[in-house]
Amino acid sequence: xxxxxxxxxxxxxxxxxxxxxxxxxxxxxxxxxxxxxxxxxxxxxxxxxxxxxxxxxxxxxxxxxxxxxxxxxxxxxxxxxxxxxxxxxxxxxxxxxxxxxxxxxxxxxxxxxxxxxxxxxxxxxxxxxxxxxxxxxxxxxxxxxxxxxxxxxxxxxxxxxxxxxxxxxxxxxxxxxxxxxxxxxxxxxxxxxxxxxxxxxxxxxxxxxxxxxxxxxxxxxxxxxxxxxxxxxxxxxxxxxxxxxxxxxxxxxxxxxxxxxxxxxxxxxxxxx
Numbered sequence: 001x002x003x004x005x006x007x008x009x010x011x012x013x014x015x016x017x018x019x020x021x022x023x024x025x026x027x028x029x030x031x032x033x034x035x036x037x038x039x040x041x042x043x044x045x046x047x048x049x050x051x052x053x054x055x056x057x058x059x060x061x062x063x064x065x066x067x068x069x070x071x072x073x074x075x076x077x078x079x080x081x082x083x084x085x086x087x088x089x090x091x092x093x094x095x096x097x098x099x100x101x102x103x104x105x106x107x108x109x110x111x112x113x114x115x116x117x118x119x120x121x122x123x124x125x126x127x128x129x130x131x132x133x134x135x136x137x138x139x140x141x142x143x144x145x146x147x148x149x150x151x152x153x154x155x156x157x158x159x160x161x162x163x164x165x166x167x168x169x170x171x172x173x174x175x176x177x178x179x180x181x182x183x184x185x186x187x188x189x190x191x192x193x194x195x196x197x198x199x200x201x202x203x204x205x206x207x208x209x210x211x212x213x214x215x216x217x218x219x220x221x222x223x224x225x226x227x228x229x230x231x232x233x234x235x236x237x238x239x240x241x242x243x244x245x246x247x248x249x250x251x252x253x254x255x256x257x258x259x260x261x262x263x264x265x266x267x268x269x270x271x272x273x
Contacts, residue, residue: 001073002097003187004105005039005082008134008151010118011110012169013082014238015209019180020080022205029204031213033223042081043068043143062094069101078103078191086146087154096144104163104190106183107155111170111272112148112259113247121236131255135262149263163190168270176206215239 005020007013014036021035043065045055051071053064072079087105089095112134120130137147145151158164165186172179181197188195207213215237217223223238247256260273267273 001103001191002069002079002081002101003103003190004097004155005080005108006087006105006155007084007108008110008112008115008145008148009084010115010122012108012167012172013084015169015172015211015214016106016108016167016183017080017082018214019176019205019209020183022209023184023198023201024080026201029198029201029208031205031208031217033217033221039080039082042072042083043085047071065094065096066098066101069097073101078187083143084151085144086151087157088144088146099161102158102163104165104186105155105158106165106167106186107152108167108169108172109152109270110168111247111270112263112267113251113256113272114245115148116255116259117247117250118245122238124236127252127255131258134259149266152266173211176209177202180206211239 005013005016017036017039018031018033021038022029022031025035025038026032043061047068048055048061048064051064051068053060055061072081085096087096116127116131116134119134120127123130123133125133134148137150138145146154156164165183167179167183180202184197184202185195218237218239260267264273
């Protein structure tokens with residue numbers, strides 16, 4: 001059964017993937033980038049191509065989301081999947097997912113004023129253009145991200161079934177031990193399994209997944225999600241600013257106000273304003 005790691009882009013999803021893959025798919029908990037391959041992204045074009053689906057046909061891709069998840073769940077055991085899609089048509093026809101194939105979601109959220117500066121570098125757009133992207137939403141058939149607000153709100157549907165855990169990126173950075181333990185407890189609760197913490201492995205995960213360690217590892221080995229500046233041809237590190245990404249210092253006031261007005265309800269709920 002699937003446990004979703006859901007978020008809007010540049011919100012800490014990859015960090016949690018690295019932590020979980022180091023804990024569940026290594027012998028010692030020491031992080032390396034190869035481990036993250038154990039937690040795949042959904043939807044992923046390769047899977048649909050194997051199914052004989054034309055990934056350029058958006059309707060066909062969406063119609064086969066559930067069939068794709070059936071194939072994934074045939075592997076047995078717990079399946080972690082990363083997604084940046086919003087949760088649409090939940091438990092309905094042509095839904096993103098349903099309770100038959102999913103046992104819960106860990107939703108990672110980050111202050112949108114910090115998302116926008118990080119995301120702009122990744123998209124190779126201006127901060128103002130990226131803020132419009134976040135407000136207006138997007139979808140291309142493979143990943144229906146929607147806007148920042150709808151992405152956050154949509155996954156709350158799992159709360160009705162007590163299968164939802166909200167993780168704030170800021171807390172993950174400030175209190176990694178506490179937050180990661182909360183995540184592990186939630187996963188074992190979903191799977192109705194007895195949880196005995198593997199302390200040495202847990203400690204190694206915390207030590208080897210700091211932002212600085214990830215940044216250094218990317219410089220040394222590269223990272224599959226690193227992007228390239230289209231105009232200048234320069235590599236844009238995936239682990240770029242991280243905790244140093246402070247909107248108070250980096251964000252233009254007009255963009256700040258625009259985001260706060262667009263996402264006022266959610267930002268108040270989350271304690272960002």
